[in-house]
Amino acid sequence: MFSRLSRMSYMLFSLVLAILLAVFVDGQSGTDTSKLSESSSTDTSLIHLNTQKTITLKASLQVTGVDTNKYLISGLPDTVEIEIKGPAAIVVAAENTHNFQVIANLKGLSDGEHKVNLEVKGLNKDLTYTLKTKAVNLSIYQKSSAYFKVTPQYNTDAIAEGYEAGDITTSVSEVTVSGRTTAVNQVAQVVATLDLSRNTKADVSKSVPLQAVDANGNPVDVTLSEASTTLTLPVQAGVGTKSAAVKFVTSNGDAANFTITANVNTVTLTGNMDKLAKVSQISVPVNLKNITAKTTQKVTLSVPDGVNKLSPTSITVTITPKEAE
Incomplete structure (x- = not known):
């Protein structure tokens, strides 16, 4: 009985010992793997750093x-x-x-x-x-500055005949000119030029560059505090002249039976150009009543609304019956 119990105790002790040994070996293996991984990572970092x-x-x-x-x-x-x-x-x-x-x-x-x-x-x-x-070539200049009023200008010959331009205005009235002292001293004015299209008949507003120029109008190499300005030019119809054809307006007869001519075919109108633009011809009244032979009539022309005057103010009309020709 004692011998059997002793054998069983020995077997149990051997089993426990085997389990503990297995746990120890597994722990050592994990530690070695971790150390190997850390070593590999360190080597990779060193390689990357040395690239x-x-x-x-x-x-x-x-x-x-x-x-x-x-x-x-x-x-x-x-x-x-x-x-x-x-x-x-x-x-x-x-x-x-x-x-x-x-x-x-x-x-x-x-x-x-x-x-x-x-x-x-x-x-x-x-x-x-x-x-x-490795080296640069440069120039050093003493710097100075000055204030100039902006001078707006435009090509006056582009305004259509009979139209008038008002006062031109600029959104930038004054600028600071800076640069080399010798260059700043050459500046005579700062200009803004509005380039109008031919026969301009309406208001114009446009952004234009500013430019510093000398007394002869030549550009000067300086720096301006403002690069551009907006120029506004009002344009309105003024007093002008225009030619208009005469048109015979007959009464008291059939115009087809007569040959009607006048000493002029056109008249000159003077007045506001907007008003003149609406007038295409001048009516000339002709009375055909009781005309059986070649006849002349002096007709005073009526001045249309908006027209200041006509030239000539009257015309001579010749009326000839076709059967008398």
């Missing part, structure tokens, strides 16, 4: 060392090309953020022409660079 990359960017050129309120700089490009090399991750960061500057340092330079070497600041120390343009 080299080269890019070419366009960077804005910045000016330092000069008061741009007092001096005008010309000849500088807006951007310069820069080639950047280094670890891929850092290069990409520089490309995305542009966290560096390309600088033209003008400190200590005076009026005149200069050649200035360009500098790069703020670039990560692990990166190298090459500027495609």
Whole structure:
């Protein structure tokens, strides 16, 4: 009895020992796998960090060392090309953020022409660079400004005959002219020119550019505080003249039986052009009563509404019966 119990205890102990051993081995295997994964990830990161990359960017050129309120700089490009090399991750960061500057340092330079070497600041120390343009030629001028009234103008010969233009107005009445002192001193006026179509008969409103010109009307290279203005020119009908044909209006007889002529075929009308536009002909009354032979009549012309006067004021009409011809 004791021998059987001892055997059973031994078997139970062996089973527990086997289970504990299996758990221990499995834990060790998981730990080794985790360590292998971490090692692989670290190696990949190191490989990625050590990958080299080269890019070419366009960077804005910045000016330092000069008061741009007092001096005008010309000849500088807006951007310069820069080639950047280094670890891929850092290069990409520089490309995305542009966290560096390309600088033209003008400190200590005076009026005149200069050649200035360009500098790069703020670039990560692990990166190298090459500027495609290593130096720039530029000019420094003393800057000044002046105020000018805008002078509006237009081609007066484009106004249609018999029409009148009113006072032209401009939406911008005054501008600031700035630039090189010598150039600003050459400016005589700032003009805005309205180019009208031929035979203009109606109001015109149009945006036009402003331009600084010298005493001879030649453009001057300066900067204006406003680039354009809107010019408005009222145009209305004035007093003009117009020719109109005469039209015979007969009474007391059949006009088909007579030949009717006059000493003039047209008359000249003077008056408001809008009114004259509505008049196409002048009626001439002719009385055919009791006319059996060639007859002349002096007819006084009626002045149409809106017409100031006619020339001539009367015409001579000749009436000839066709059977007498």
